[in-house]
Amino acid sequence: MDTPYGSAPLPVWERPEPQPRAAPVPLSRAKIAAAAMRLADADGLDALSIRKIAKELGVGPMRLYDYVTNRSELLDLMVDAVYARIAEAELPAGWRATVLALVHRTREVALDHEWFADLLGGRPHLGPHALAVGEATAAALDRAPGIRDVDELQRALSALNAFLAGSLRREITERRTARSTGTDVARWQSANGPYLRRMLATGRYPTVARLVVEGAHLSPEETFRHNLEIVLDGIT
Template sequence: MVVWERPEPPRRPAPAQLSRERIVRAAIRLADADGLEAVSLRKVAAALKAGPMRLYGYIATKDELLDLMIDAVYAEIRPAGDGWRAVLRSLAETTRQAVHEHEWLADLIGGRPQLGPHALARGEAVVSALGGVGVDLVMPVVAAVDAYVIGTVRREIAERRAERATGMDTKQWQHAFGPYLERTFATGRFPALATVVRDAAHLDADETFRTGLDCLLDGIEARISR
């Protein structure tokens, strides 16, 4: 029986009342503060001022705890809008926002399919909005949007972590490597790259995300319209 179907132990008088929800929320707070390496059943129990063995009545393994944490964050991803394009845009934007608020999710999202109740509700909202799309296209379309978002947020989180590790933000990094690129482009070996770097608009992360998403949605609309 999967964790979402397994009953919780009966409540009993104790110094620290437990529930799956309290355990998961405590684990998310630890992960938000210090990353996934800060999450273990022992550390979660300590945060709840409970004995570690008590947690095993609610959650059998750390993998179950991670599944529950992911599904709890999926409750924050609420795609909405009129029509499939608006819903897919909302899906992309709210997923990105959730990962930025819970950086550890970048290390877990995009793995095996999430089947918790909040993940299924998210999927139902998106698939319902695609009711006018051929049934064979629904999952490839959703997968394409998910892949775009996952790839983008993983890169963004990697950049954020690199900034913390090196102490250099994007502008400082560009300043440090700018002279090297100028010397390299002066050789004439990379004319296309030189043109883009020198002449193209330098969009910020939000603008880059929205522009790329527009390109993807335009392609999906062209395919659906065939």
């Protein structure tokens, strides 16, 4: 297929949908992505395959290749479907309120689709909904005090995205670990408490002891909210 960029094929978002076929099960890229997301929500990305998605949809695997040429394109569609949910966030006035709304919405949706965090920080997300969220975030940050040029805007976006990816991965990893081991936080603390008290009593770890004894024990949501405010304060 000839394109304005030479012989490179069009990305999956710009290719037209295949012509409808006289088949018992109608397909579309949106329907395929939705089925893939249900499977990934249940069993993670490692369990995802074209064959399993086809079975979920009640079609033969080869039909799916009319819509996506490989697993990478499938992941692109899934990721952009997540961004479509993020883009639904109601954006208030003011640069800071806008950024807060978008980032908190991203966390909310990522906790619904934990596999999304596994795909953050790799190759850029370039689907139309991802670009819309990126535009809204960048435009808001561009209005922040202290952002004077495109280099400072780029650094601010990098800091915000690094915080978001790191925070989501940590929170989701902890949730997965708790599920896989059947251990909640209170039980883990009870099991490890005696050992930790013995180690802190040696006096070799005074700063860690202060953090454990005097530090605030916030929920994941409170921690996320507090640290996000610190990042935005640093940007300004």
